[in-house]
Amino acid sequence: ALSDRLSKLVKTMRGQARITESNVQDMLREVRMALLEADVALPVVRDFIARVKEKALGQEVAGSLNPGQALVGIVHKELAATMGEGVSDINLTVQPPAVILMAGLQGAGKTTTTAKLAKHLIERRKKKVLTVSADVYRPAAIEQLKTVTRQAGAEWFPSQGDQKPRDIALAAIDYARKHHFDVLLVDTAGRLAIDEALMAEIKDLHATLTPIETLFVVDAMQGQDAINTARAFKEALPLTGIVLTKLDGDSRGGAALSVRSITGAPIKFAGVSEKIDGLEVFDADRHAGRVLGMGDIVALVEEVQKGVDMQSAQKLADKIKSGDAFDLNDFLSQLSQMKKMGGLSSLLEKLPAEMAAKAGQADMGKAEKDVRRMEGMINSMTPLERRKPDLIKASRKRRIAAGAGVQVQEVNRMLNQFEQMRDMMKKMKGGGLMKMMKRFGG
Ligand code: GDP
Ligand code: MG
Numbered sequence: 001a002l003s004d005r006l007s008k009l010v011k012t013m014r015g016q017a018r019i020t021e022s023n024v025q026d027m028l029r030e031v032r033m034a035l036l037e038a039d040v041a042l043p044v045v046r047d048f049i050a051r052v053k054e055k056a057l058g059q060e061v062a063g064s065l066n067p068g069q070a071l072v073g074i075v076h077k078e079l080a081a082t083m084g085e086g087v088s089d090i091n092l093t094v095q096p097p098a099v100i101l102m103a104g105l106q107g108a109g110k111t112t113t114t115a116k117l118a119k120h121l122i123e124r125r126k127k128k129v130l131t132v133s134a135d136v137y138r139p140a141a142i143e144q145l146k147t148v149t150r151q152a153g154a155e156w157f158p159s160q161g162d163q164k165p166r167d168i169a170l171a172a173i174d175y176a177r178k179h180h181f182d183v184l185l186v187d188t189a190g191r192l193a194i195d196e197a198l199m200a201e202i203k204d205l206h207a208t209l210t211p212i213e214t215l216f217v218v219d220a221m222q223g224q225d226a227i228n229t230a231r232a233f234k235e236a237l238p239l240t241g242i243v244l245t246k247l248d249g250d251s252r253g254g255a256a257l258s259v260r261s262i263t264g265a266p267i268k269f270a271g272v273s274e275k276i277d278g279l280e281v282f283d284a285d286r287h288a289g290r291v292l293g294m295g296d297i298v299a300l301v302e303e304v305q306k307g308v309d310m311q312s313a314q315k316l317a318d319k320i321k322s323g324d325a326f327d328l329n330d331f332l333s334q335l336s337q338m339k340k341m342g343g344l345s346s347l348l349e350k351l352p353a354e355m356a357a358k359a360g361q362a363d364m365g366k367a368e369k370d371v372r373r374m375e376g377m378i379n380s381m382t383p384l385e386r387r388k389p390d391l392i393k394a395s396r397k398r399r400i401a402a403g404a405g406v407q408v409q410e411v412n413r414m415l416n417q418f419e420q421m422r423d424m425m426k427k428m429k430g431g432g433l434m435k436m437m438k439r440f441g442g
Pocket of ligand 1: 104105106107108109110111112113190245246247248249270271272273274278
């Protein structure tokens, strides 16, 4: 696959300290192909690559990365930043009822998403929600909204096929006002972008409703053509957000980048199943990984950037292998390593199951505070005490406690924990430790 080729190229770029015009060309060509393969539209790809190139040129390459890896890191970051810009929940800061207008092609997932949003607003935002369908062309569509609205636990406002969409809208707003609804979700007929009469109709609906949110619902499987659809809807309506549906499919989801770039509207939600609870807040960082399809390299880059220092882990492993004692300096460097790797809570997710279960009983916020206190205590020790913890008896403990501003019992507890860790290290020997550290690093 393309990503494999890109990975190979990355490997051949060792030993260069900077991203330069000459080493960046091949890489960018592959990134371009990877994006096109993910169905990002061509003009969007071109713009994006130009932006990345500008950012990348002349950049120093961090630590043990090579320029290729560093570039993938930059691409990933830029992708996530572009797609994640301005992401926020539904805006409801308006005199109720807050009206939300759903727009998009036939089959994009408007009706389904209307109900999913109703559920989201009821459960997460504690709102009283009304839905209405202005899809007068298909009686089945009105019935469909009724069914899914029930599932969402919201109220449905009846409409009929012989009414005008604008009249339906006005009646629904009136009802919502009188019955103190917080939100009115207006589902509309699916339309093809080229159908001018239907585009005129939704423009009129927008003018009538003056919605706080006008959401463009788009199918993530749509591929290259998403750009044309997005352009047509952007020209017709002031879009305030995007919902990307069917992300549970196997597309790479490049439509996200196209649609975001063309409309300028933030991607607010992602549809991840047909079911009523299949709606997630859009996660740009995760989606960037999917579009790029280079999870391995991205993970490596992040690891290096987080400052996980495998060399010092290796040194520690060698030390234990060679029979040297694990001392408080090692303990301290482990503690700070843990902090660098994103805190104990994220570490927990990476631990082997049975260790995680044990650790999970503890309160993680407290655990992180404990780590800081432990560091404080070790910092109050003399170098000799750190190397030979067994020297630390009562009077030394009192001095350390006073220096770190803690009780003597806490020093005891910390020394106990250190001893437990030392025992564990002995049991694991070097190899086991390296494996554990690698796991910690992700
Ligand atoms: P509309 O024409 O825009 O109103 O689209 P619908 O809401 O009727 O959805 C069209 C089809 O797509 C239906 O079969 C939905 O169940 C399905 N659908 C909508 N959103 C999603 C999603 O996020 N994931 C999956 N797998 N199917 C979806
Ligand atoms: Mg529909």
